[in-house]
Amino acid sequence: MKIIVTGKGGQLAWELEQTKPDHVELISLGIDELDITNAAQVNEALVSHSPDVVINAAAYTAVDKAETDTEAAYAVNQHGSENLAQACQAIEARLVHVSTDFVFDGTKTTPYQPDDQSNPINVYGDSKLQGDLKVAEILGGQATIIRTAWVYSANGNNFVKTMLRLMAEKEQLGIVYDQVGTPTWAKGLAKMIWQLVVVQGTKGKVQGEQAEVLHWTDAGVASWYDFAVAIQELALEKGMLNKAIPIRPIPASAYPTPAKRPSFSVIDKNTAEQASGTETTHWRKQLSAMLDELAAMTK
Template sequence: MKPILVIGRHGQVSHALKATQPDCYQVDYLGREALDIRSSLKIAQVLDQRDYRLVINASGYTQVDAAETDSQAAFALNHLAVKALAGHCGKRGIRLIHLSSDYVFDGRQNKPYRPEDTPNPLSRYGESKWRGELAALEYGQGHTCIVRTSWLYSPFGHNFVKTMLTLMRQCKPLKVVDDQWGTPTSALALGQFIWQLIQVIKPEPIYHWSDLGVTSWYEFARQVSDSANALGLLDEPANLSPISTQEYGAAAPRPHYSALDNSGSKGILPAKRWQDNLIQVLQLLAKEG
């Protein structure tokens, strides 16, 4: 079987893909040092080196607040580099799976967003991701498949759950926004979904994948505290209080509601409740010690 290329080797999603990868696939995981996708020439060289059948782009500029002031860097990676990557994949007939975000939506809807709903990003990060989606679809010559997902966490890299655990262990009072609603998603479950998706012969252009349920960042943090305490990761439940988005005062605007309707993905892999996947990830963290 022809090999698969995963871009973004050191990132959270790439680690999750590696942890969930079925043995039957031959996969090259390349980090920025081996493949900086801002270089079109480098993309061409890598794709010409081996006869890849599929590319999974797990790279991205993911610092949502920093993107407000560093927007050139966010667009360079999330838009322009994706356009070049899709062009090279399209020309060679290589399927491209590209990751995008719930932050492409404005959150003014009060029901889960469907893949065909129109994005209207509030932040520079969200805008860079949407422009990346459009370019990937336009230049991929029918070979692009976008997977939008939300609020990822895992034992790997930086994410909300690990940040919360670090802050909670410092035993300081924590304030967390309770007026942004969405779905926490285990990057490991996303990894399992992507490995199933690659077996679909005629994929849709856009899929939504998240765990099941809707919650606020505050409720998510509360569940992290309760479950981590029950598993012995925390000596006592955290001192948490809810605050508004306005009070928190982050640099980037975020959608008030960004749950994704993933009914179109059910046939590929049924999703699990976010609370159950959270316990699984916390158990892995507890095992790591």
């Protein structure tokens, strides 16, 4: 089975490379090899490589910058996704398209279901939603859309690595407590995607079928404050930090950002677990495993 992964160098693409099944021929392409905003380049790459499946892990993810860099956000997240969908349709390849919890407004108090009404409250969320809609419209059952949230990895820049740096540098930290969701180790997401691709193969090419929409994070619930406290506790246990600092819970209103963020981002994973045959693991256990990996990489 031949698979193209876009977004090489990003957290998810890196983890997909690390966890690739032996029988998969993986072609990982970064922006230098494949700019998904360039339709001609996308067509040429997909025709020349002729993959069975494309996993789109490329995205514009600078949430706050997107509020003013709107054109670039839509170019990647909407039009880039549309270009990939059209090219996949032409060569009859399946598209696994990675999306976000930010398509929701965060006003629910129970986990978001895949078929819940979307209502993004920032440019990033809307640009991702428009891409999802294009993928679903063009490919129908030939596409799987996977929404995820709070992604981190031993590779790249993310909340966990930022917290470790700040905890080593600062005397204290104030972390938002009234935005709730679930952290996601990108390695766990990558393993689920591989299982999904293996389980489902290249099925899903019946015209008229609806696109499959799945949700995936680790198990459990946390605020950013809870997440930060766990990072410090585990890093101290593992000898990655040499002292504890006070971490204060603060409201989001005390830390204003250009982009509004959902206050509740918990998403229901049941359909993804069933489709992939993979069970979620609690976020704290995943965090511990990632920190072990990071410590080994930085020795």
